[in-house]
Amino acid sequence: MKALQLIFRYIKYFLIAKTKHSAQAPFLYEFITIVLNKKSDDQNCKNIEQLRRDLCKSDDTVKITDFGAGSHVNNNKIRKIKDVAKNSAKNSKFGKLLYRITQFYKPKNILELGTSLGISTLYLAKAIKESQVHTLEGCPETAKVAQQNFKKLNAKNTSITLGDFNNTLESKLEEIKTLDLAFIDGNHQEKTTINYFEKCLKYSNNDTIFIFDDVHWSEGMENAWNYIKTHQKTTLTIDLFFVGVVFLKSELSKENFIIKF
Numbered sequence: 001m002k003a004l005q006l007i008f009r010y011i012k013y014f015l016i017a018k019t020k021h022s023a024q025a026p027f028l029y030e031f032i033t034i035v036l037n038k039k040s041d042d043q044n045c046k047n048i049e050q051l052r053r054d055l056c057k058s059d060d061t062v063k064i065t066d067f068g069a070g071s072h073v074n075n076n077k078i079r080k081i082k083d084v085a086k087n088s089a090k091n092s093k094f095g096k097l098l099y100r101i102t103q104f105y106k107p108k109n110i111l112e113l114g115t116s117l118g119i120s121t122l123y124l125a126k127a128i129k130e131s132q133v134h135t136l137e138g139c140p141e142t143a144k145v146a147q148q149n150f151k152k153l154n155a156k157n158t159s160i161t162l163g164d165f166n167n168t169l170e171s172k173l174e175e176i177k178t179l180d181l182a183f184i185d186g187n188h189q190e191k192t193t194i195n196y197f198e199k200c201l202k203y204s205n206n207d208t209i210f211i212f213d214d215v216h217w218s219e220g221m222e223n224a225w226n227y228i229k230t231h232q233k234t235t236l237t238i239d240l241f242f243v244g245v246v247f248l249k250s251e252l253s254k255e256n257f258i259i260k261f
C-alpha cells in the first residue's frame with residue numbers, strides 16, 4: 001500500500017515538475033544548469049561506485065540496530081550487507097548530486113544524519129578534501145563497515161559518531177559550532193525530522209544548505225517537508241522528489257520549486 005502511494009506521489013511530481021526553462025532567478029538557474037544537470041564521472045565517483053558494486057555482492061551479515069522508521073523493504077534484524085547496500089544507500093544518481101552540490105558550494109562543516117555503509121558520506125567527503133564530514137549513525141555494526149569503507153577509499157576527512165541522534169546530534173553541533181551543509185537521511189518521521197531541522201538551524205548561517213532525504217516517503221515526511229518549506233528561515237526550496245534541497249540565503253526571495261531530476 002505504501003509503495004502504491006509512493007508511486008502515485010511520484011506521478012504527481014513528474015507531471016508538475018519544471019525544467020531549467022522555467023527558472024527565472026539567476027541563483028536557481030545556476031543550480032539547475034551547473035549543479036543539477038551536470039554529469040559527474042571522475043575517478044572519485046568511479047571508486048565509490050566500484051565499492052557499491054562490491055558491497056552489493058557481499059554475503060557477509062550485519063546485526064541491525066533499528067532506530068528509525070525502518071525500511072519499506074526489509075525489517076529483519078540480521079541482514080546481508082548486499083541487502084543493506086541495495087536498499088539503504090542513496091543511489092548513484094543522488095550520490096553524485098551530493099558530490100556536485102558539495103564541490104560547487106564548498107561547505108566546510110558537513111553533517112550527515114544516517115551513515116549506514118558510508119556511500120553517501122564518501123560522496124560528500126570526496127567532493128572536497130578541505131571539508132570535514134561529521135556523520136552520525138546508531139547501528140554499531142553498519143558503522144563499523146562504513147569505517148572500513150572510509151579506510152578503503154582513503155577518506156580522511158570523515159568522522160563517525162555512534163549513538164542515537166537524540167543523544168549525539170546536539171553535542172556534535174556544539175562541537176562543530178557552525179554548520180555549512182546538513183544531509184538528513186535517517187529516522188524518516190515527521191516529528192524527528194522537524195526536530196533535527198530546528199536543532200541544526202541554531203548552528204546555521206546564511207549559506208547553510210540542507211538536503212532532506214525521502215521528503216515524499218510518507219504522509220508524515222510530506223508534513224515535515226511542508227513545515228520546512230514554510231519555515232520563516234528558509235528562502236529557496238527545491239523539491240526533486242527523492243530529496244528536498246533548502247537554502248536559507250536571505251538575499252533570495254521565498255519560493256518553493258518542484259524541479260525535474
Ligand SMILES: C[S@@+](CC[C@H](N)C(=O)[O-])C[C@H]1O[C@@H](n2cnc3c(N)ncnc32)[C@H](O)[C@@H]1O
Nearest residue numbers: 067068089090114116119120138164165186187
Ligand atoms: C537510509 S540509511 C542512510 C543511508 C546513507 N546516508 C547512504 O545513502 O549511504 C539511514 C541510517 O540512519 C540510521 N538511523 C536512523 N535513525 C537513527 C537514530 N535515531 N539514531 C541513529 N541512527 C539512526 C539507521 O541505522 C540507518 O543506518
